[in-house]
Amino acid sequence: MQEFRELADKLNRENDLTREEFLSMISMRGDLAKEDRDYLYGLAREKADSVYGKDIYLRGLIEFTNFCRNNCLYCGLRRDNRNVNRYRLTKEQILECADRGYDLNFRTIVLQGGEDLHYSDAEICEIVSGIKELHPDCAVTLSIGEKSRKSYEEYFRAGADRYLLRHETANEEHYGRLHPSELSMKNRMQCLYDLKEIGYQVGAGFMVGSPYQTEDCYADDFAFLHELQPEMIGIGPFIPHHETPFKDEKKGTLEDTLFFLAVLRLSFPDALLPATTALGTIHPLGREMGIQAGANVIMPNLSPVSVRKDYLLYDGKICTGDEAAECRHCMELRMEKIGYHVVTARGDHARFVEGRLH
Numbered sequence: 001m002q003e004f005r006e007l008a009d010k011l012n013r014e015n016d017l018t019r020e021e022f023l024s025m026i027s028m029r030g031d032l033a034k035e036d037r038d039y040l041y042g043l044a045r046e047k048a049d050s051v052y053g054k055d056i057y058l059r060g061l062i063e064f065t066n067f068c069r070n071n072c073l074y075c076g077l078r079r080d081n082r083n084v085n086r087y088r089l090t091k092e093q094i095l096e097c098a099d100r101g102y103d104l105n106f107r108t109i110v111l112q113g114g115e116d117l118h119y120s121d122a123e124i125c126e127i128v129s130g131i132k133e134l135h136p137d138c139a140v141t142l143s144i145g146e147k148s149r150k151s152y153e154e155y156f157r158a159g160a161d162r163y164l165l166r167h168e169t170a171n172e173e174h175y176g177r178l179h180p181s182e183l184s185m186k187n188r189m190q191c192l193y194d195l196k197e198i199g200y201q202v203g204a205g206f207m208v209g210s211p212y213q214t215e216d217c218y219a220d221d222f223a224f225l226h227e228l229q230p231e232m233i234g235i236g237p238f239i240p241h242h243e244t245p246f247k248d249e250k251k252g253t254l255e256d257t258l259f260f261l262a263v264l265r266l267s268f269p270d271a272l273l274p275a276t277t278a279l280g281t282i283h284p285l286g287r288e289m290g291i292q293a294g295a296n297v298i299m300p301n302l303s304p305v306s307v308r309k310d311y312l313l314y315d316g317k318i319c320t321g322d323e324a325a326e327c328r329h330c331m332e333l334r335m336e337k338i339g340y341h342v343v344t345a346r347g348d349h350a351r352f353v354e355g356r357l358h
């Protein structure tokens with residue numbers, strides 16, 4: 001399709017489109033010939049190669065608590081789900097996972113969890129500084145939801161380098177349909193701006209194919225991302241969880257996720273873009289295809305195997321039975337097979353050196 005390729009070329013050249021052009025481009029995504037899709041992925045991959053070459057960065061994910069005070073309608077960890085075996089890891093367990101990660105050549109540790117007030121800010125700081133003391137060459141990323149600016153500042157002082165907080169959707173009406181009324185898009189976005197100002201490398205992002213999502217929602221997402229300029233952007237397909245109000249909703253598709261990954265790469269050439277576990281869950285080669293469509297980060301699991309089956313944001317999550325070492329080696333082999341190399345490096349954003357803005 002001529003028009004599609006022209007829009008893709010423009011995006012490739014200018015990293016942005018008008019809202020009208022963007023809407024027109026994404027409205028064509030359902031009817032594209034394979035050659036047109038491959039054309040888009042090719043441009044995105046070339047762009048990623050020009051910034052990061054064939055290097056793939058690893059992030060070791062420690063899912064340290066599945067308690068959550070929130071009730072997001074899409075998520076299996078929502079507080080109203082009584083059928084979750086809730087767990088918390090101790091500081092010692094978390095440090096042990098981080099050590100194992102370090103030995104497996106991870107140089108970024110991501111601490112993710114539900115919003116669990118059981119951990120005080122002081123405890124979070126102790127965990128962060130504990131990892132940094134043992135492994136000063138490791139980056140620590142937090143993904144523990146919406147907190148006060150003061151809390152974010154304390155974690156940063158304790159050594160946290162990065163923060164993942166997907167904005168989920170930049171469309172207010174859509175936000176209201178995915179979340180209960182006590183959560184607001186305004187607050188979530190404020191958190192992201194606070195994190196940026198404090199000096200974190202910040203990750204925003206959204207689910208692809210979430211209930212009630214329209215093309216306008218995607219246009220709002222891209223407009224917001226252009227404004228925020230996050231260092232990392234995490235997207236993955238929405239996948240229903242059987243104990244949530246969205247249990248009968250359709251999941252996001254592989255094609256749409258790859259499409260938006262490629263569009264993100266062209267829009268944000270030096271962003272760190274993960275090929276997510278959710279993408280690997282909807283297709284056995286989803287993560288490989290994600291890399292081939294412009295992603296450059298993989299986030300294998302470092303959580304103890306004994307708790308993995310209890311951290312289910314969505315149904316069918318892969319790798320819940322594998323030891324950390326297996327996941328690590330599996331990813332390395334998978335990447336080599338498609339011509340990419342997992343590297344031992346923190347993998348900071350180009351604007352950052354040793355974790356600090358320069």
Ligand code: SAH
Pocket residue numbers: 074075076112113114115143144145146164165166168206207236237238239240241278313314
């Ligand atoms: N509690 C923290 C971090 C854990 S949730 C937070 O909410 O930020 C991490 C991400 O998982 C969320 O941002 C959301 O985008 C994603 N997620 C949750 N439920 C999902 C589902 N059913 N399908 C796909 N992704 C989901």
Ligand code: SF4
Pocket residue numbers: 068069070071072075076077078079113114115145
């Ligand atoms: Fe809690 Fe995060 Fe799940 Fe929302 S998405 S219910 S905040 S774990």
